[in-house]
Amino acid sequence: MNRYRLSHLRELEAEAIHIFREVAAEFERPVLLYSVGKDSSVLIRLARKAFAPAKVPFPALFIDTSFKFPEMYTHRDEYLTSIGIECFTYTNPEGPSLDMNPFDFSTQQCCSVWKTGGLLKGLTEHGVDAAFGGARREEEKSRAKERIYSFRDTQGQWDPKNQRPELWNLYNARRKPGETIRVFPLSNWTELDVWQYIHLEQIPIVDLYFARERDMVERKGLLLPADPRARPQEGEVKTVKCRFRSIGCVPCTGAIRSEADTIPKIIEELMVERVSERATRAIDHDQEGSMELKKREGYF
Amino acid sequence: MTRLVEQHQSANTLRFSTCGSVDDGKSTLIGRLLHDCKAAFEDQLAAAKRLTNNESVRAAGEEIDFSLLTDGLMAEREQGITIDVAYRYFSTPRRKFIIADTPGHEQYTRNMATGASTASLALILIDARKGVLTQTRRHAFITSLLGIRHCVVCVNKMDLVDYSQQVFDEIVSEFSDFATRLNVPDLEFVPLSALKGDNVVEQSTRMPWYVGKPLLRLLEDVHTGSDRNLIDFRYAVQYVIRPDLDYRGYAGSVASGIVRKGDEVMVLPSRKKTRIARIDTFDGELEEAYPPMSVSLCLEDELDVSRGDMIVHPRNQPHVTRHFEAMVVWLGERKLRVGGNYWVKHTTQSVRAKIESLRYVVDVNTLSRDPEAQGLELNGIGRVVISTVRPLYVDAYRDNRSTGSFVLIDLLTNATVGAGMLIERQPEDELPSAIAEWHDEVDAPKETSSADLVGSEERAARLRQKPVTLWLTGLPASGKREVAHALDRLLFEAGHFAHVLDGRAVRGGLSHDLGFSPGDRAEHLRRVSAVAKTLNDAGLITIASFVSPTRVIRSRARELIGEQRFLEVHVASPLEWSEARDRAGTYERARSGELLHVPGVNAPYEAPTSPAIVLRPDESGFEAAAKALLSLLAEGGFLRGPDSP
Numbered sequence: 008m009n010r011y012r013l014s015h016l017r018e019l020e021a022e023a024i025h026i027f028r029e030v031a032a033e034f035e036r037p038v039l040l041y042s043v044g045k046d047s048s049v050l051i052r053l054a055r056k057a058f059a060p061a062k063v064p065f066p067a068l069f070i071d072t073s074f075k076f077p078e079m080y081t082h083r084d085e086y087l088t089s090i091g092i093e094c095f096t097y098t099n100p101e102g103p104s105l106d107m108n109p110f111d112f113s114t115q116q117c118c119s120v121w122k123t124g125g126l127l128k129g130l131t132e133h134g135v136d137a138a139f140g141g142a143r144r145e146e147e148k149s150r151a152k153e154r155i156y157s158f159r160d161t162q163g164q165w166d167p168k169n170q171r172p173e174l175w176n177l178y179n180a181r182r183k184p185g186e187t188i189r190v191f192p193l194s195n196w197t198e199l200d201v202w203q204y205i206h207l208e209q210i211p212i213v214d215l216y217f218a219r220e221r222d223m224v225e226r227k228g229l230l231l232p233a234d235p236r237a238r239p240q241e242g243e244v245k246t247v248k249c250r251f252r253s254i255g256c257v258p259c260t261g262a263i264r265s266e267a268d269t270i271p272k273i274i275e276e277l278m279v280e281r282v283s284e285r286a287t288r289a290i291d292h293d294q295e296g297s298m299e300l301k302k303r304e305g306y307f
Numbered sequence: 308m309t310r311l312v313e314q315h316q317s318a319n320t321l322r323f324s325t326c327g328s329v330d331d332g333k334s335t336l337i338g339r340l341l342h343d344c345k346a347a348f349e350d351q352l353a354a355a356k357r358l359t360n361n362e363s364v365r366a367a368g369e370e371i372d373f374s375l376l377t378d379g380l381m382a383e384r385e386q387g388i389t390i391d392v393a394y395r396y397f398s399t400p401r402r403k404f405i406i407a408d409t410p411g412h413e414q415y416t417r418n419m420a421t422g423a424s425t426a427s428l429a430l431i432l433i434d435a436r437k438g439v440l441t442q443t444r445r446h447a448f449i450t451s452l453l454g455i456r457h458c459v460v461c462v463n464k465m466d467l468v469d470y471s472q473q474v475f476d477e478i479v480s481e482f483s484d485f486a487t488r489l490n491v492p493d494l495e496f497v498p499l500s501a502l503k504g505d506n507v508v509e510q511s512t513r514m515p516w517y518v519g520k521p522l523l524r525l526l527e528d529v530h531t532g533s534d535r536n537l538i539d540f541r542y543a544v545q546y547v548i549r550p551d552l553d554y555r556g557y558a559g560s561v562a563s564g565i566v567r568k569g570d571e572v573m574v575l576p577s578r579k580k581t582r583i584a585r586i587d588t589f590d591g592e593l594e595e596a597y598p599p600m601s602v603s604l605c606l607e608d609e610l611d612v613s614r615g616d617m618i619v620h621p622r623n624q625p626h627v628t629r630h631f632e633a634m635v636v637w638l639g640e641r642k643l644r645v646g647g648n649y650w651v652k653h654t655t656q657s658v659r660a661k662i663e664s665l666r667y668v669v670d671v672n673t674l675s676r677d678p679e680a681q682g683l684e685l686n687g688i689g690r691v692v693i694s695t696v697r698p699l700y701v702d703a704y705r706d707n708r709s710t711g712s713f714v715l716i717d718l719l720t721n722a723t724v725g726a727g728m729l730i731e732r733q734p735e736d737e738l739p740s741a742i743a744e745w746h747d748e749v750d751a752p753k754e755t756s757s758a759d760l761v762g763s764e765e766r767a768a769r770l771r772q773k774p775v776t777l778w779l780t781g782l783p784a785s786g787k788r789e790v791a792h793a794l795d796r797l798l799f800e801a802g803h804f805a806h807v808l809d810g811r812a813v814r815g816g817l818s819h820d821l822g823f824s825p826g827d828r829a830e831h832l833r834r835v836s837a838v839a840k841t842l843n844d845a846g847l848i849t850i851a852s853f854v855s856p857t858r859v860i861r862s863r864a865r866e867l868i869g870e871q872r873f874l875e876v877h878v879a880s881p882l883e884w885s886e887a888r889d890r891a892g893t894y895e896r897a898r899s900g901e902l903l904h905v906p907g908v909n910a911p912y913e914a915p916t917s918p919a920i921v922l923r924p925d926e927s928g929f930e931a932a933a934k935a936l937l938s939l940l941a942e943g944g945f946l947r948g949p950d951s952p
Binding site: 011012013015017018019020022024025028029031032055056057058059060144145151152170171172173174175176177179181182194195197199200 | 391393405418420424545587614
C-alpha cells in the first residue's frame with residue numbers, strides 16, 4: 008500500500024527542494040541566512056540536495072550579533088568549509104558604536120540593533136532580493152500565518168494584512184524594485200520533523216544542542232549561561248546537565264535540564280516534552296504578541 | 308524508543324482544511340485536537356488559561372478557552388475573528404497532520420480556497436443548534452470546486468442539543484441532499500462536542516446511537532493514496548543544473564505519473580523525443596520517480612530544454628493550448644475585467660494572458676449562475692475564457708491538480724488576484740473566440756478532409772470544374788457582393804457549381820458571437836477561410852466577398868485555403884463612390900464615431916500588392932465585372948465545357 012507514497016519527511020524534503028529551485032530560478036541574488044542553528048543546518052542540506060551535483064548557486068549570510076556562543080563560530084567555519092559553501096558575515100556597525108547589550112539596555116533594544124538592524128543592513132549591503140530563513144509556522148502563533156514567500160516592503164517590513172495568497176505550489180515571485188522576500192522552505196516542518204531529519208540524514212549539529220554539564224545561572228525561571236558579561240552574583244553559578252533547544256545569543260538563550268546527549272535521545276525527549284521550544288527565548292515573552300511586533304519591524 | 312523514532316520517520320501526512328467560523332466552535336475543535344494529541348505545550352496552555360474569560364467556556368466548566376491556542380494575530384483576537392489561513396501541526400503515532408485553518412465568513416472565500424488548494428480532506432463544521440447554513444453550503448461548494456475528495460462534516464455543540472440523534476439525522480439528511488449537486492465522493496458525518504471532547508479523540512459515551520468512528524480516528528484512517536494521479540507523467544522543468552559541460556540535469560518535481568530510467572519521453576514545446584538516461588538526486592540515482600518527488604532528469608540526447616518546458620511520455624500528452632476555460636476564484640481587491648490582461652503562472656511558466664470572456668458568475672450561496680454578470684468581485688467565483696500569448700501544457704483540474712491549476716497576477720501591482728482551475732472540456736471551436744491572432748497549433752492533428760476519401764480528381768471530373776476560391780476584397784459597399792452574386796448566376800447558367808460566402812450573411816450565423824475589433828475580424832475570417840476550403844474540398848467554387856482589409860489576414864486565408872486554389876480579386880471602387888451608395892450606413896456611423904475599425908474611414912485598408920485581377924464595378928458595372936471573373940476562371944483552366952474531354 009505504501010508503494011509510490013513518500014514518507015512524511017521525504018514529502019517535506021521534496022517540498023523544500025521545490026521551493027529552493029523556484030527561488031533560484033526567479034530571483035537575482037538569493038542568500039541563505041545561516042545561524043548555525045538546527046533549522047539552518049537542515050536548510051543547508053536541502054539547498055545542497057536541490058542543486059546537486061552542482062554547487063549551491065548562492066552564498067550563506069551570517070548575521071553576527073557579537074553575543075553568539077563561541078562554539079557557533081567554530082562550527083560555522085568548519086562545517087561550511089567542509090561542504091564548500093561560501094559564507095558572508097555581517098555585523099551592524101551601530102552595535103559596537105552604541106555598545107549595545109542586553110544588560111544595560113532591554114532585550115528588545117538589543118535585538119533591534121544587532122539582529123533586526125544587522126539583518127536589514129546586511130541584506131541591503133549584499134543587494135539581496137530573496138533570503139532563505141529557517142522559520143517554521145509551528146514555532147509561534149503569528150508565524151502560523153506566514154507565507155512561504157514572505158514579502159517585505161523597501162524597508163524590509165512585514166504587513167500581515169498585505170501578504171499574497173499562496174495556492175497549490177505556485178509562488179508569485181513578481182516584485183517591484185527594492186522589494187525583497189524572505190523564503191521559508193521549512194514552513195511546514197515541526198521541531199520534531201527537524202530532529203528526525205537531522206537523525207535520518209546524519210547532519211552535523213553544534214554541540215550546544217546536546218546535554219552536557221554546563222555552568223549556568225537561574226533567572227526569572229530561565230536557565231541561562233553563566234557568561235561573565237551577565238555579571239553573575241556570588242554563589243549564583245551552578246553546574247547543571249542541560250542542553251539548548253534553540254540557540255541564539257549567549258545572554259538570552261535559556262537551556263533545559265536534560266540527559267539527552269544523542270540525537271535519538273533528543274527525539275525521545277521531544278516526544279514527551281510539554282514546553283514549546285521558544286519558551287526558552289527570553290525575548291519572546293516580554294509582551295504578548297511580541298513576535299508579531301518584531302516581524303512587522305523586519306525580523307523573522 | 309528507537310522503534311518509535313523510526314515509526315515517526317515513515318508516517319505519512321494528511322493535509323486537511325477546516326472551514327467554519329468562531330461561532331461554530333472551530334477554533335475550539337482545533338485547540339481540542341492539538342491539546343488531546345499533546346501538540347499544545349504547557350506554556351501555550353498556561354497563556355491560554357490566563358487569557359480565558361469567555362463566559363460560555365467558564366459556564367461549561369472548562370478551564371481553558373481552546374480557541375486561544377489558535378487565534379494568532381493580535382488583530383484577530385481584537386476582532387474575535389480569524390482573518391487569514393493559519394497552519395497547525397500535530398501528529399499521532401499513525402499519521403502526521405497539517406491543518407490549513409481558514410475563516411468562514413463570506414468575505415474570506417479566498418482564504419478558504421487557499422487553504423483547500425493543498426488539502427486532501429476538508430473538515431466542515433456545523434453548529435448543531437443552527438443546522439445547515441448558507442455558510443455551510445459555501446464551504447461545501449468550495450471544497451468540491453478545489454477538488455477535495457474527502458469531506459468530514461462535524462456536527463458540533465451536540466452537548467447543547469442534549470446529544471439528540473434526531474437533530475443529527477436531520478442535519479445529515481439536509482447536507483446530503485445538497486451534496487448530491489457537488490462532486491465529493493467521500494462524505495462522513497460525526498456528531499461531536501469540541502468543548503466537552505465528545506467524539507473528538509475518544510468515542511463519546513453520551514451518544515451511544517452513533518456507531519461511527521470519532522473524528523481523530525477518521526482522520527487517521529482515511530485513505531488518500533488513490534487520490535493521486537500516477538498515470539499521466541507530467542514534469543515541468545524548474546531549473547537547469549549544469550555544473551560543467553558534461554552534465555546537464557533538468558531539475559523539477561514530478562507533478563503526476565511515474566517516470567522510469569530508460570523511458571521514452573517527449574519535451575514540450577519542441578516535441579522532440581529522447582529517453583531518460585538517469586534520474587538523479589543528491590543521494591544517488593533512482594530507477595523511478597513519482598509525485599511529489601523533486602529530482603533531476605538527464606536525457607540521452609542533447610536537446611535544448613529550459614525552465615517552463617515540460618517532459619511527458621509521448622503517448623500521454625497534456626493539451627497544448629493558448630485558449631482554455633477555467634473556474635476562477637477572485638482574490639483581488641479590484642475586480643476582474645473582461646478584456647483585461649494579467650500574468651498567468653502555471654506550473655513553471657509565466658505568460659501574459661487576456662480574459663476573453665466571463666461565462667457566468669456563481670452565487671456560492673445558492674449555486675445559481677448569473678450569465679449577465681459584468682465582472683468578478685473579490686471572493687467571487689466565475690467561469691472565464693482565457694487566451695495566453697504562448698501555449699501552456701494543461702490538463703483538466705479534476706484529472707491533475709498540478710497541470711490544471713494556475714494563478715492570475717496583476718500586471719501593475721504584482722498581487723496574486725485570481726486562482727484558476729481548468730475545466731475538462733477543451734473544445735477550442737466552442738470557445739467564443741475573440742482571439743487576436745491566428746495560431747498554429749503545435750500538435751493539431753492532420754486534418755482528414757473529405758477529399759481524401761473521394762479524390763479531388765474524381766469530383767472535378769464529375770462536376771466539370773476545378774475547385775477554387777475567388778477572394779473578393781475591397782472597401783465596404785464597393786460592390787463585392789453584387790459582383791459575387793452576378794458571377795454565381797453566370798456560373799450556374801453555364802452548368803457549374805459555386806457558392807457565395809458573403810460577409811453580411813455569414814456574420815449572422817457562423818460568427819454571430821464576434822464583433823468588429825481587429826481581433827474579432829481576424830477570427831471571423833479564419834472561420835470563413837475554413838468554410839471556403841471545405842466547399843472547395845467538396846468540389847465547389849467559392850466566391851468569398853469580404854472587406855478583409857489587411858494583407859496579413861488575406862495571406863493567412865491564402866495559406867489555409869491553399870495557394871493553388873486561391874485567387875485574390877481586388878474590387879477597387881473608390882471610397883467616394885462606395886460611400887455614396889452605402890445603404891447600410893456604415894460610413895455615416897463610422898464618421899460620427901459610432902463605429903470603430905471601419906477600413907477607409909478610421910482604420911487602414913491595405914490594397915493587394917499583386918491581385919489576380921483588379922475590378923472597377925463603379926466604371927464597368929457589376930455584370931461586366933462578373934464576366935471578367937468568368938473569363939479569368941476559364942483561362943485558368945478551372946472550368947470545362949460540356950463537350951470538353
